[in-house]
Amino acid sequence: MxxxxxxxxxxxxxxxxxxxxxxxxxxxxxxxxxxxxxxxxxxxxxxxxxxxxxxxxxxxPAVVIDDAAVTVRNPLRNVRIGWSALDDASFGWSLRLRAGDVVCRAAAAPGPASMSALYDRHVTPGGVLERDAVALAGRRPAPALLAVRQRWEARRFEPSGEVAAAPAxxxxxxxxxxxxxxxxxxxxx
Incomplete structure (x- = not known):
C-alpha cells in the first residue's frame, strides 16, 4: 500500500x-x-x-488507527480503509466499519452490548461496585468507536481514500x- x-x-x-x-x-x-x-x-x-x-x-486481532487510515486486523482478514473512503463507523456487538461495499467488524473491539461488558468494573466515587455493568456499558460510548470517529472527523477530507481487504x-x-x-x-x- x-x-x-x-x-x-x-x-x-x-x-x-x-x-x-x-x-x-x-x-x-x-x-x-x-x-x-x-x-x-x-x-x-x-x-x-x-x-x-x-x-x-x-x-x-487489533484495530490500528493512524493519520492515513483505520486498519482492522481479524484472524482471517485485514481491512484498511482510508479516512475519506469511510462511510460509516458504528457499534453493535463490535466495531463495524463500512466503506462502499466493504463492511468489516473488528474482533479486537467488542461493543458495549457484548459479553465483555460483564467484565467491566464500575465503581462509584464512594468505592461501591455497581451491579448493572451491561446497562452502564451501553450508556458509555465505546472507546474504539470514539477513537475512530475522532480521527475520521479530523481526516475525512484528506486524500486517503484507499480501501483494501486482503487475507491475513x-x-x-x-x-x-x-x-x-x-x-x-x-x-x-
Missing part, C-alpha cells in the same frame, strides 16, 4: 480479555506440559498447535499449521 506521507500517531486497540485468554491459555498449556510430561512428541505438537490458535484468534496471510498460515499439528498430535498420541 502506498501512502502520501509517513504514518504518524498510530493508536493500536486490542481486546484486553482476548489477550488475557491467550496468556492464560499459554500458561495452562505450559503447566500441562510440565505437569504431565507426555511421552513422545504428541504433547509438544499439541502445545505448538494450541499456541498458534491462541495467537491468531486472541492475541493478533500470516494468521491463516499459523491457523493452517496449527491444524496440521493437531492432526499430527492425534495420530502420534
Amino acid at each position: 502506498c501512502h502520501d506521507r509517513a504514518v504518524t500517531n498510530p493508536v493500536v486497540l486490542r481486546h484486553a480479555l482476548g489477550r488475557a485468554v491467550a496468556v492464560a491459555g499459554w500458561a495452562a498449556v505450559l503447566g500441562w506440559l510440565v505437569a504431565t510430561r507426555p511421552a513422545g512428541g504428541a504433547g509438544l505438537l499439541f502445545a505448538a498447535a494450541a499456541s498458534g490458535l491462541l495467537w491468531a484468534v486472541c492475541w493478533r 496471510v500470516a494468521s491463516i498460515a499459523v491457523l493452517a499449521a496449527s491444524a496440521v499439528l493437531l492432526i499430527a498430535a492425534a495420530l502420534t498420541g
Whole structure:
C-alpha cells in the first residue's frame, strides 16, 4: 500500500480479555506440559498447535488507527480503509466499519452490548461496585468507536481514500499449521 506521507500517531486497540485468554491459555498449556510430561512428541505438537490458535484468534486481532487510515486486523482478514473512503463507523456487538461495499467488524473491539461488558468494573466515587455493568456499558460510548470517529472527523477530507481487504496471510498460515499439528498430535498420541 502506498501512502502520501509517513504514518504518524498510530493508536493500536486490542481486546484486553482476548489477550488475557491467550496468556492464560499459554500458561495452562505450559503447566500441562510440565505437569504431565507426555511421552513422545504428541504433547509438544499439541502445545505448538494450541499456541498458534491462541495467537491468531486472541492475541493478533487489533484495530490500528493512524493519520492515513483505520486498519482492522481479524484472524482471517485485514481491512484498511482510508479516512475519506469511510462511510460509516458504528457499534453493535463490535466495531463495524463500512466503506462502499466493504463492511468489516473488528474482533479486537467488542461493543458495549457484548459479553465483555460483564467484565467491566464500575465503581462509584464512594468505592461501591455497581451491579448493572451491561446497562452502564451501553450508556458509555465505546472507546474504539470514539477513537475512530475522532480521527475520521479530523481526516475525512484528506486524500486517503484507499480501501483494501486482503487475507491475513500470516494468521491463516499459523491457523493452517496449527491444524496440521493437531492432526499430527492425534495420530502420534
